[in-house]
Amino acid sequence: xxxxxxxxxxxxxxxxxxxxxxxxxxxxxxxxxxxxxxxxxxxxxxxxxxxxxxxxxxxxxxxxxxxxxxxxxxxxxxxxxxxxxxxxxxxxxxxxxxxxxxxxxxxxxxxxxxxxxxxxxxxxxxxxxxxxxxxxxxxxxxxxxxxxxxxxxxxxxxxxxxxxxxxxxxxxxxxxxxxxxxxxxxxxxxxxxxxxxxxxxxxxxxxxxxxxxxxxxxxxxxxxxxxxxxxxxxxxxxxxxxxxxxxxxxxxxxxxxxxxxxxxxxxxxxxxxxxxxxxxxxxxxxxxxxxxxxxxxxxxxxxxxxxxxxxxxxxxxxxxxxxxxxxxxxxxxxxxxxxxxxxxxxxxxxxxxxxxxxxxxxxxxxxxxxxxxxxxxxxxxxxxxxxxxxxxxxxxxxxxxxxxxxxxxxxxxxxxxxxxxx
Ligand code: FHN
Numbered sequence: 001x002x003x004x005x006x007x008x009x010x011x012x013x014x015x016x017x018x019x020x021x022x023x024x025x026x027x028x029x030x031x032x033x034x035x036x037x038x039x040x041x042x043x044x045x046x047x048x049x050x051x052x053x054x055x056x057x058x059x060x061x062x063x064x065x066x067x068x069x070x071x072x073x074x075x076x077x078x079x080x081x082x083x084x085x086x087x088x089x090x091x092x093x094x095x096x097x098x099x100x101x102x103x104x105x106x107x108x109x110x111x112x113x114x115x116x117x118x119x120x121x122x123x124x125x126x127x128x129x130x131x132x133x134x135x136x137x138x139x140x141x142x143x144x145x146x147x148x149x150x151x152x153x154x155x156x157x158x159x160x161x162x163x164x165x166x167x168x169x170x171x172x173x174x175x176x177x178x179x180x181x182x183x184x185x186x187x188x189x190x191x192x193x194x195x196x197x198x199x200x201x202x203x204x205x206x207x208x209x210x211x212x213x214x215x216x217x218x219x220x221x222x223x224x225x226x227x228x229x230x231x232x233x234x235x236x237x238x239x240x241x242x243x244x245x246x247x248x249x250x251x252x253x254x255x256x257x258x259x260x261x262x263x264x265x266x267x268x269x270x271x272x273x274x275x276x277x278x279x280x281x282x283x284x285x286x287x288x289x290x291x292x293x294x295x296x297x298x299x300x301x302x303x304x305x306x307x308x309x310x311x312x313x314x315x316x317x318x319x320x321x322x323x324x325x326x327x328x329x330x331x332x333x334x335x336x337x338x339x340x341x342x343x344x345x346x347x348x349x350x351x352x353x354x355x356x357x358x359x360x361x362x363x364x365x366x367x368x369x370x371x372x373x374x375x376x377x378x379x380x381x382x383x384x385x386x387x388x389x390x391x392x393x394x395x396x397x398x399x400x401x402x403x404x405x406x407x408x409x410x411x412x413x414x415x416x417x418x419x420x421x422x
Pocket of ligand 1: 019182256263
């Protein structure tokens, strides 16, 4: 049973992920400091240069809305420790760069104004903070730098800082709908972060905030920790089937996926997914009871890459005509058909037809159960009738397309209103 504060999340299904920060300047992805073992000093020029003169959060919000996205999650701080918000707990923040502005406040205000819910990504990992483990850590940029062998940070002091920043974000920016923590690893997990204390503090400020599962708890357990999270967060993959707990009960989940192969801006990465891949990926998530959080990585000027905008525009055209087959929908009891996928909302089944195939489209077991069928995009009637050559399949219902091609080759959606529960 979906907890009441998570229902909007599982209803909205489709969100924008935004990875943005200093790493947009080197333009080799958000892990550049770790992968290239950059010191703070080597990374500092990007702080001194950061001035996204073309950043227009309202434009981003319109792009997300027109793509059919209903919520967004933007990096308030990634692993590099750079804060896109005006934290009073550090000088390592956007307001101290040439940008001189609270980038998160502009994002929140713009996306709310467009009617989208707003989430924040907050890295519990921090490669800038002196009290975060350096030498010997699994991923810190200075993990094998001998000059840091004797570095001993006060981790308790880091936790006070980290919890304090989360409190700032939940206190100073109005309602935050999603907190997307990232990530636990090895022994840096669970109560190492003082996660129970953190989540209790969060819920004392914003009781209904939706939290991901990356503080390191076990959502699948029969008695999950208080910090186990409200949704599972598979990354760069779509689960083979719905996600369930130890008792076999469905769990809320959201797959986070990049449009190319990088989260943060990477100038050389032109390996973008097609609108078809995105649309069918979103439908696959919904058909398995999950969400899709689709990422954009804005560049150093503050612009979402043109390739991303073009893809989102095409996705938006399909969503504008067929969004009813996504929003508020979930898995259908019928087996996955050969020609595509089903999603369902109450007594409405949505047939997502990808493969025209040969002959009529078969709806297994639905004979006599369909009250009416409509092409979702234009509301036109689709006749449900069993052709003479399908007489051997009396349990099944059929529709026929006169053309050898589909009305929409990416995904033709037929809405089936059921005359009885299945
Ligand atoms: O290390 C991060 C990565 O940079 C990115 O933010 C993804 C998004 O889910 N999460 C971590 C990798 O799992």
